[in-house]
Amino acid sequence: MKKTILASAIAAATFSGAALAQESNLPTVYGNIQYALTHDNVDGGSSDIAHNDNGSTIGLKHDHEIAPGVTGFFKIELDGIDADDKSKGRGRIKLDEAYIGVKSDSFGQVWVGSDDSLYESTIDRIVNYYEVAARNIGGSYTTGEGDLIQYMTPSFGGLKLGAAVQINGDGDSQSNGKSYPYQLAAIYSVDALTLAFAMDSNDGDTGYSSGSSETVGDPAVNVKNNENTYGVRVAYAADAFGASLEYQTRKDAYDIVGVQGTYTLGKNVFALSYELAEADGVSGDDKMDTIALQALHNLSDNMYVYVEGNLAGGDDGVYGVADKSEASTVSVGATYYF
Template sequence: MKKTLIASAIAAATFSGSALAQTTASASELAARMDSMPTVYGNIQYVLYNDNFDGGPSSLEHADNGSTLGVKHEHEIAPGITGFFKLELEGINADDKDAENDNAGLNELDEAYIGVKGDSFGQVWVGSDDSTYERAVTEISEFYEVALLNQGVDYTTGEGDLIQYMSPSFGGLSLWAAVQVNGDNDTKAGSDKSFPYQLAAVYEMDALELAAAVDSNDTSDGNNENTYGLRASFDADALRVTGEFHTRKDASDTFGVIGYYTIGANQFALSYELTQYDDESSFGDVDSDTITLQALHNISDHMYVYFEGYLGGGDDVYEYEDELGNTAFTDERSIASVGAVYYF
């Protein structure tokens, strides 16, 4: 990634009183110092969407869809061993600076971690990041831009207080693990002292990817049954197809399949997801499904636009407030959205 204007300005200010003042410094030394600067990156994301409840309200919204600003860096600790860090913030509310929001600004943490990696031992890192289970087997629910109707997978280990490990590849097989440290003074809502863990195995061979994962769900949600997930993906030139299955006893089973097709600067995706809730779940014995369509066009190396359409169905699983202020339910909800993203 190219150095940003921010990074260049910092470098100029830093070197003006030292390195640049030393006429004996060579061009290669200055280039090496520039390369040692952290990389600043970010994006602005806008979306305009219509949300319609069948038999109920319909709303139009222009929103910030998750704009972020971040910085990352890595350096060689010793031959074959690299240290790294990443800090990414969100909460910009780029759609409306006058919005009545006491928390407006870069005040929400998305990712923050430090770690070390090497070819011989793999990678270990500590902090807040996408969890092992999420990275291994939840491709569909993490793919879309708006993602307001995609089926959520029932696992409870979060993305903070994590210690994660990813092994090197052994003939295409890599082993992943994570533990979340919820201590005595943890402030997360409803949390008790616990150490939930996640394990995953990912195998890659040519165009085929296979993954399996488990989340121990050792939290205070009243159901400590494990969540198990499977994913299979196949790449055939411009086409990628992925299937998923997730299950948790006394909670739910989720199935999903997605296909992507890329042609030039364009990408098209279509998916179907189904969640079947058990009698013991908070939803009762009901089904919920979603069909999602995406068409995306890359305008340049730093900007793209997209359309996404969602059609959700099920057994009265969508809740809304009617004109009298009463809670009502419907079995169908649809969302149509257009958006644009600029990133660097």
């Protein structure tokens, strides 16, 4: 045993020396643990309370200079840790993001792999802002987050153009056969104002990257079709105040509009939003809406706590209970990140 300990110590010392010698080339390790306690209530239906992992992740990222002015980079991030339940921790971790790419001030950025899609990062921002987002309404677009090739130009006087394509082959078990769904985007920023437009061809299936069939809304409604999704976003960001307006439309699916305001006061951040969705030939012309409120407090540079709530309404039956149309959630959570 002593020999083993000594050998381990020598190996550790050797590794430490090598690591120190190459410290500038080491990848950055980052991650977070997120917990949330949520109470969800549907008028005339279920009323549940749960303590959940709210998306804990761990990842590695790195970049280096390939040539003067040209940088290579990679990122890999894992989630599904289920930090709230030890019995679920084994064998459940899954890939969230993994990509490699190159970037330059002269030609922009191109990256390949699994990442948030161009449309999502450009337009669908309100639902992704919130920590729990239990009753928020996401956009109706279906190009998944896997097997993507994405490109973003450098800024031309505040204007950036982007394009993405997903490569679905004949042998991909979760795709609809060979297809090349694509997304296009244009983003113009000047001072505190941002204007953005994006579209998704919807020729693929979110099940290809998420493992679930394509659905939208709450309750989830199957909306499989290849009609294009179009979205626009207008955002304003000052030192303490931010505001944004989003509009998304897709034939035979949903029209969605959302507005949000944020205000920062010291270590506190407050957010309020309203989202409205109207079905277009999915299941009649049902409407649903939700008001979301969040109060977040930064305890330190590495930890924050929050309270978040949703008050949702709409036409009777949209939340799964006949002749009822109200649902609400309240969440209390904490996140430690590094």
